[in-house]
Amino acid sequence: MATTLALTTYQLIRNGRKMTFEYAPAPESKAIVSIKPKYGHFINGSFVAGKKHFPTINPATEEILSLISLGGVSDVDKAVAAAQKAYTKSWSKLSGKERGKYLYRIARILQERAREFAVLETLDNGKPIRETRDIDIPLVAAHFFYHAGWADKLDYAGLGHSPKPYGVAGQIIPWNFPLLMLAWKVAPALATGNTVVLKPAETTSLTALLFAEVCQQAELPDGVVNIVTGDGSTGAAIVNHPGIHKIAFTGSTEVGKKIARAIASTDKKATLELGGKGANIVFDDAPVDEAVEGIVNGIFFNQGHVCCAGSRLILQESIAEEVIEKLKVRMSKIRVGDPLDKNTDLGAINSKEQLVKIKELSAVGDAEGAQRWSPQCNLPDTGFWFAPTIFTGVTQANRIAKEEIFGPVLSVLTFRTPQEAIDKANNTPFGLSAGIWSEKGSRIFWASQHLKAGVIWANTFNQFDPASPFGGYKESGWGREGGKHGLAAYLKNGKETGAK
Amino acid sequence: MATKKQPRVDVKKTYKLFINGAFARSESGRVFEVSAKNGDFIANPALASRKDLRDAVTAARAAQSGWSKATAYNRGQILYRIAEMLEGRAEQFESEIALTSQITALKAKAQVTDAIDRWVWYAGWSDKLQAVSGATNPVAGPFFNFSISEPQGVIAIASDVSFIDFIDAIAAAVVSGNTTVVLVPASLAVPAMTFAEVLATSDLPAGVINILTGSLDELAPWAASHMDIDGFDISGINKKKHGELKVAGAENLKRIHAFSNGHSPSRIIAFMESKTVWHSVGV
Numbered sequence: 042m043a044t045t046l047a048l049t050t051y052q053l054i055r056n057g058r059k060m061t062f063e064y065a066p067a068p069e070s071k072a073i074v075s076i077k078p079k080y081g082h083f084i085n086g087s088f089v090a091g092k093k094h095f096p097t098i099n100p101a102t103e104e105i106l107s108l109i110s111l112g113g114v115s116d117v118d119k120a121v122a123a124a125q126k127a128y129t130k131s132w133s134k135l136s137g138k139e140r141g142k143y144l145y146r147i148a149r150i151l152q153e154r155a156r157e158f159a160v161l162e163t164l165d166n167g168k169p170i171r172e173t174r175d176i177d178i179p180l181v182a183a184h185f186f187y188h189a190g191w192a193d194k195l196d197y198a199g200l201g202h203s204p205k206p207y208g209v210a211g212q213i214i215p216w217n218f219p220l221l222m223l224a225w226k227v228a229p230a231l232a233t234g235n236t237v238v239l240k241p242a243e244t245t246s247l248t249a250l251l252f253a254e255v256c257q258q259a260e261l262p263d264g265v266v267n268i269v270t271g272d273g274s275t276g277a278a279i280v281n282h283p284g285i286h287k288i289a290f291t292g293s294t295e296v297g298k299k300i301a302r303a304i305a306s307t308d309k310k311a312t313l314e315l316g317g318k319g320a321n322i323v324f325d326d327a328p329v330d331e332a333v334e335g336i337v338n339g340i341f342f343n344q345g346h347v348c349c350a351g352s353r354l355i356l357q358e359s360i361a362e363e364v365i366e367k368l369k370v371r372m373s374k375i376r377v378g379d380p381l382d383k384n385t386d387l388g389a390i391n392s393k394e395q396l397v398k399i400k401e402l403s404a405v406g407d408a409e410g411a412q413r414w415s416p417q418c419n420l421p422d423t424g425f426w427f428a429p430t431i432f433t434g435v436t437q438a439n440r441i442a443k444e445e446i447f448g449p450v451l452s453v454l455t456f457r458t459p460q461e462a463i464d465k466a467n468n469t470p471f472g473l474s475a476g477i478w479s480e481k482g483s484r485i486f487w488a489s490q491h492l493k494a495g496v497i498w499a500n501t502f503n504q505f506d507p508a509s510p511f512g513g514y515k516e517s518g519w520g521r522e523g524g525k526h527g528l529a530a531y532l533k534n535g536k537e538t539g540a541k
Numbered sequence: 542m543a544t545k546k547q548p549r550v551d552v553k554k555t556y557k558l559f560i561n562g563a564f565a566r567s568e569s570g571r572v573f574e575v576s577a578k579n580g581d582f583i584a585n586p587a588l589a590s591r592k593d594l595r596d597a598v599t600a601a602r603a604a605q606s607g608w609s610k611a612t613a614y615n616r617g618q619i620l621y622r623i624a625e626m627l628e629g630r631a632e633q634f635e636s637e638i639a640l641t642s643q644i645t646a647l648k649a650k651a652q653v654t655d656a657i658d659r660w661v662w663y664a665g666w667s668d669k670l671q672a673v674s675g676a677t678n679p680v681a682g683p684f685f686n687f688s689i690s691e692p693q694g695v696i697a698i699a700s701d702v703s704f705i706d707f708i709d710a711i712a713a714a715v716v717s718g719n720t721t722v723v724l725v726p727a728s729l730a731v732p733a734m735t736f737a738e739v740l741a742t743s744d745l746p747a748g749v750i751n752i753l754t755g756s757l758d759e760l761a762p763w764a765a766s767h768m769d770i771d772g773f774d775i776s777g778i779n780k781k782k783h784g785e786l787k788v789a790g791a792e793n794l795k796r797i798h799a800f801s802n803g804h805s806p807s808r809i810i811a812f813m814e815s816k817t818v819w820h821s822v823g824v
Contacts, residue, residue, distance in 0.1 A: 199673060301791035306784030489818045500821035506680035510688050510817050516794050525676050526688060526815050534807050
């Protein structure tokens with residue numbers, strides 16, 4: 042699902058006179074969502090009141106949307122007990138065919154309630170409605186629909202005959218694609234016959250809690266999906282719980298390593314989808330206008346809160362000036378502001394904490410001698426905002442070329458030979474994504490062979506699909522999510538044939 | 542005047558490490574003693590040091606690009622060549638295994654013939670792995686999308702102490718294009734170094750398989766914490782010690798696995814990394 046950013050204004054030349062039309066505000070109505078003043082955890086099919094609460098805010102306005110329960114060890118205990126019971130009593134006894142039909146039901150209900158989810162996600166996360174409406178939520182439904190079909194075909198997934206689920210999966214997801222990450226985790230877990238205890242991110246719990254209602258509407262057996270809200274301590278309680286046999290985590294490499302250490306002496310399996318510092322390489326024979334769109338989509342999609350963002354632009358020296366010039370023109374057309382406005386391209390930064398991180402690392406970029414540029418844009422007075430930004434004159438030693446900023450900040454480097462582009466792209470402990478822009482087929486294949494990254498986009502960027510495996514090399518994590526490969530993360534190998 | 546014929550004094554072998562295709566003594570000068578079941582002295586293999594491990598990793602890393610870029614057909618032929626060389630020296634392996642391990646001559650013979658056949662089995666996998674582990678993915682858009690599996694890079698190996706698992710672990714890692722640093726305990730040291738001689742005559746590029754004899758208690762933690770090792774097969778390490786190795790390996794998120802089923806495609810694929818490429822389709 043491609044994204045194209047809308048233009049700020051469009052100009053018409055009529056009778057020699059240049060006329061400029063401003064976009065009028067086009068806000069999506071909030072009326073479709075009803076947010077409760079306070080939420081509990083979703084355990085064993087119903088909502089259970091929490092003891093302590095914390096506010097969740099709209100990052101575009103800083104207005105408090107609701108109070109979320111802070112899950113503790115006892116809440117996690119109850120959720121795991123419910124998931125274990127559901128696993129033994131109902132879910133593991135169902136045939137794949139019947140399990141699949143529940144997933145199809147969920148997919149259909151998500152499609153029916155897509156607009157409601159899109160608005161709620163935008164309110165809680167700050168990302169533009171255009172993205173939640175056209176990308177996040179449709180992909181969520183697609184993930185359930187795709188995995189529903191696997192449920193009764195697991196014998197054919199290349200994992201041997203009759204592969205078995207682990208039991209209870211503990212799933213911890215980030216705030217950048219809240220419901221989409223839920224779908225990436227819950228859909229394959231359920232399709233493969235596992236039950237789930239999921240913790241949404243602290244700042245973005247609302248769509249997960251609305252998803253709990255979808256599970257109720259789909260009449261999913263009680264305890265198959267449990268949602269415990271909270272912070273890092275809640276996540277740690279899930280990771281360390283002895284009743285959980287499989288951990289699926291998406292988040293920072295730092296926390297991913299902590300989880301790897303925490304489960305080192307256990308039999309728990311883990312998939313980890315962690316950080317990245319994706320290289321977006323533009324060769325001298327690239328279609329420049331398309332590449333500029335791809336660069337913008339690569340780093341400014343979702344405010345740059347994307348683990349696979351193309352945050353390092355690696356330009357062939359001979360075209361660097363032209364690309365940067367066109368990129369600046371294009372960046373000046375990016376509309377930053379009200380995420381609910383249907384014309385908005387770049388929404389709010391998800392939290393104050395994240396905004397501080399982006400500002401700090403950008404300041405390091407200045408201090409290390411890179412040249413910062415942002416278009417003129419009027420940022421709202423309340424909420425958390427950061428203008429689209431590029432740094433040119435960046436060297437490989439600079440922190441902004443090495444560390445994940447997780448914001449709308451692009452570092453530009455240059456190269457002379459194709460081999461130098463590959464060397465620079467691979468010069469990172471991460472290995473999640475990369476982009477290649479070139480019109481020469483053999484060069485694209487050559488580059489994609491040499492890049493050490495789990496997902497590579499050739500003449501496109503930031504494309505996602507449930508049929509396409511996602512995940513990284515090296516310190517970007519363990520395992521894949523999506524496609525045939527993603528099923529392996531939730532199944533113990535069955536009896537293998539051929540090893541005679 | 543005829544003199545009585547004296548018994549011949551046989552020529553004993555000096556055991557060294559196998560690093561970058563060459564036989565080298567440990568830089569530490571350390572050795573350990575290997576004896577037969579009856580206590581007779583057999584050899585003084587090298588007791589590899591941390592520096593030897595680092596040298597072996599450097600060699601394996603340098604060999605990585607060439608070996609992983611070799612065609613699957615070529616890798617398959619080289620693995621098959623290892624089977625040929627092993628076959629020619631089967632009796633030597635049988636007697637060394639029987640002499641230095643706790644198994645009978647009959648079992649040693651069975652392990653060696655299995656090991657030879659195993660190389661043939663792995664040789665055939667080199668150009669079939671993609672058919673089994675890859676996929677083309679029907680995404681909802683104008684893209685040609687496929688997933689292929691690539692070798693992870695440098696894999697450390699601490700196999701189970703049987704000769705056959707030593708072979709399984711190495712072959713499973715290298716068939717896909719990984720290069721390896723193999724850590725060998727005393728009980729396997731003699732046949733392992735004879736196996737290095739097989740490798741040295743098998744057209745295998747230098748550095749693809751490096752073999753260090755020594756103490757796994759020393760070598761395994763060093764390997765687990767080495768930042769330029771991508772994966773670690775710890776099938777031969779006591780389960781009680783897996784935790785500490787995995788904690789050390791978390792620093793660069795090493796792929797650490799232990800296998801009970803010696804030879805299966807999943808052991809090969811465990812040290813491969815899936816890469817998915819989206820190609821734009823258009824005119």
